[in-house]
Amino acid sequence: MKLRPLTGAITALITPFHNNAVAFDDLRKLVEFQIKSGIHGLVPVGTTGESPTLSHEEHIAVVRAVIQYAKGRVPVIAGTGSNSTEEAVQLTKFSHDAGADAMLVVAPYYNKPSQEGLFRHFSALAESTDKPIILYSIPGRCGIEIGVPVIERLRAKYPNVRYIKEAGGSVDRVDQIKHALGKDMTVLSGDDSLTLPFMAVGAEGIISVASNFIPKEVAQLAELSLAGDFAKALKLHRKFYPCSRACSSSPIPCP
DSSP: OOOOOOOEEEEEOOOOEETTEEOHHHHHHHHHHHHHTTOOEEETTSTTTTTTTSOHHHHHHHHHHHHHHHTTSSOBEEEOOOSSHHHHHHHHHHHHHHTOSEEEEEOOTTTOOOHHHHHHHHHHHHTTOSSOEEEEEOHHHHSOOOOHHHHHHHHHHOTTEEEEEEOSSOHHHHHHHHHHHGGGSEEEESOGGGHHHHHHTTOOEEEESGGGTOHHHHHHHHHHHHTTOHHHHHHHHHHHHHHHHHHTTSOOOOO
C-alpha cells in the first residue's frame, strides 16, 4: 500500500448543520473550498467536527461523505477516537473500509487510564488497521498525556503508528519527541498559534482549526516552514496570530 504524506496544513473540518441535521451540501462546498485553496489534507469528525455530539450514524455518514467529496485529491484522515476502546476500534475499521487514508485517535478522555492502559488502547487500534494511526495527545481536554515512552513502544511495535498530533502547548514536548524518535515519528501541531514554533523544532505540519476560514494562508505558513523559510513564515504567523489564538478556544471568522 502506497502511503501519501500526512504533512503540511491539514484542516480539522467543521461539520455544518441546518435545521438540526448535517448540512451535506454545505459540507461538500467546504471540502471544495479547502482543496481549491491548497490545503494538504482533511480531518472529518475530529472534535472540531462535533465528534462528541454526532450520533454514530451521523459520524459514519460524514466520514463517508468527505471521502466521496475529496475524490482522492487530498488525504482524508477520519476522526475515530473514543474513550471506549471497542467503539474506537469499530469506527477505525469502518473508516478503513470506507477508504480513509488514516485515522486520528485521541487519548481516552475522562477515564484517565495509566500509561500501560494507553499503550494497550492504542495497540488495539493499531492492530485493527494497516493504515496510519495518528495519536492525539491533548492533556488539557483528556486529563492525561501520551508519554514519550509509550510513543516509543508503539512506534517500535506497530509500523502504522508513525504520527502524533501534539496539543499540549509545549515546544519542549515536541523537542522531546523528535529527540527520542527523529524522523520515525511525524509531529503535527494541534494548536494554530503554535504552528511556527513547533515546526521550528521539527514538527512537520498542523491539524488546523483556523484553516476552515483561511486555508490558503495556513497552507502557505506550513509550506514556508517545511522549506525552512522561517522569516517569511513569521510574517504570516504575526499577521494571523489573533485569529489563530482565538481558534484555540472558540473559532471565529478570520480577516
